[in-house]
Amino acid sequence: MxxxxxxxxxxxxxxxxxxxxxxxxxxxxxxxxxxxxxxxxxxxxxxxxxxxxxxxxxxxxxxxxxxxxxxxxxxxxxxxxxxxxxxxxxxxxxxxxxxxxxxxxxxxxxxxxxxxxxxxxxxxxxxxxxxxxxxxxxxxxxxxxxxxxxxxxxxxxxxxxxESKMDAVTALSGSAPAYFFLMAEALTDAGVALGLDRESAAVLSAASIHGAGVMLRESGDSAVELRANVSSPAGTTVAAIQAFEEAGIRSAFYEATQACVRRAEALGQENAE
Ligand SMILES: NC(=O)c1ccc[n+]([C@@H]2O[C@H](COP(=O)([O-])OP(=O)(O)OC[C@H]3O[C@@H](n4cnc5c(N)ncnc54)[C@H](OP(=O)(O)O)[C@@H]3O)[C@@H](O)[C@H]2O)c1
Missing domain, CATH: 3.40.50.720 (NAD(P)-binding Rossmann-like Domain)
Structure with missing residues (x-):
């Protein structure tokens, strides 16, 4: 070796x-x-x-x-x-x-x-x-x-x-585990606000993120298809999705990843010889 x-x-x-x-x-x-x-x-x-x-x-x-x-x-x-x-x-x-x-x-x-x-x-x-x-x-x-x-x-x-794509990759995969940890944390807090005990809320959140990840990688379906499959007309999931969209979740991802790229560029400039 x-x-x-x-x-x-x-x-x-x-x-x-x-x-x-x-x-x-x-x-x-x-x-x-x-x-x-x-x-x-x-x-x-x-x-x-x-x-x-x-x-x-x-x-x-x-x-x-x-x-x-x-x-x-x-x-x-x-x-x-x-x-x-x-x-x-x-x-x-x-x-x-x-x-x-x-x-x-x-x-x-x-x-x-x-x-x-x-x-x-x-x-x-x-x-x-x-x-x-x-x-x-x-x-x-x-x-x-x-x-x-x-x-x-x-x-x-x-x-x-x-190399020209490296900063974008940093925003997509290098830093991304933290985005999902943040999501797990927020979902857990939201569960507690709904009356679940913290331990159960943490298990439910983490298992859902893990399960969704496995489905994304292994089902062969795209994220759009998977989400559509669990969004019945006038159902509970679509109500939650609508609230996420109204809160600006999509633009939060654009802004967060752009902030990550800006920081990577600044680090590059600070550390150039
Ligand atoms: N963490 C992530 O999720 C992640 C993801 C993608 C890329 N990265 C990249 O990975 C790099 C490391 O990140 P990290 O999170 O692992 O940082 P970290 O935990 O702070 O590790 C850096 C290590 O370098 C050691 N060190 C500092 N100066 C040294 C020297 N002169 N000689 C030998 N060792 C020295 C430090 O230990 P001592 O203070 O004891 O020397 C420390 O253990 C970063 O450049 C980051 O951009 C990190």
Whole structure:
């Protein structure tokens, strides 16, 4: 199995590590870094991975280096590891998970010829249900794309896209699990307002969101068809849908996703070299 370095052992790194191990990866081949020894210990004890404070040590000899840092830390950490990557006997494929940091910024930071791919993942990767979009850089050839795709397919679905679509993908899948958590929270509160106890309301909300997701993916029907199928004339569901539409739910999605894209663009500008 490949040697994998994961720089920045936070939430998205943990989702990746956990998903890879769940899918059969050898934890001893995974080196994860962060500055806090306490967090490193937690990852080591939970997953059996090697935890390091030193980013250069992590990428030394690595086949893949996953950059799971906050956008503002990416360039400085890449500067830190750039020489080690260059000195590696075999090519290390660099995979950046950071929102907003462009391929050109990443490529300008590392030596020319380093295969770099940008990936927009999402946290359901933790349970093998992730959605990752890959945008390959100038030096990422078919073999690098296939290798990264194969790794990420062990933790969910993968789509190859052009970098110009990355911010839109961030708004659609990168950030979207949070939209549905918010929806579950709001539906639970609404259930409590209707007299249900909170625990039952939370179970009913989460099970409905899960069930609707499974139907969307597995029934072969579109969202429009599925919704029409449960909206009987003058029925209860259509009454609720009408209230959602009157409250502006559709425009809330346009506005929220546009706000997400604006923020990704701003992060990109702040973190450009
Ligand atoms: N969370 C999501 O749902 C999601 C979805 C899609 C994409 N992303 C992207 O994934 C990236 C990480 O997000 P996150 O939510 O996982 O953030 P996070 O939980 O804050 O993780 C970042 C980690 O980086 C570590 N770190 C900071 N500076 C470091 C350094 N110099 N060397 C080594 N480690 C360092 C931090 O630990 P220490 O402070 O201990 O060093 C922290 O554990 C972001 O760029 C984000 O855009 C996240």
């Amino acid at each position: 490949a040697n994998i370095a994961v720089l920045g052992g936070g939430r998205i790194a943990e989702a990746l590590i956990s998903g890879l191990i769940e899918a059969g990866a050898d934890p001893r081949k995974i080196r994860v870094t962060n500055r806090s020894a306490e967090r490193g210990k937690e990852l080591r004890e939970t997953y059996g991975v090697m935890d390091l404070r030193d980013n250069t040590q992590a990428v030394d000899g690595a086949d893949f280096a996953f950059i799971c840092l906050k956008p503002d830390a990416v360039v400085s950490v890449l500067n830190e590891v750039s020489d080690t990557l260059e000195d590696n006997d075999h090519t290390t494929t660099v995979v950046s998970m950071a929102a907003g940091v462009s391929l050109s910024t990443l490529e300008d930071t590392l030596s020319a010829g380093t295969p770099i791919l940008r990936v927009m993942p999402n946290t359901p990767m933790l349970l093998g249900a992730g959605m990752s979009a890959i945008a390959p850089g100038r030096f990422a050839h078919e073999e690098h794309i296939e290798a990264v795709k194969e790794l990420l397919e062990t933790v969910g679905e993968v789509m190859v896209i052009k």
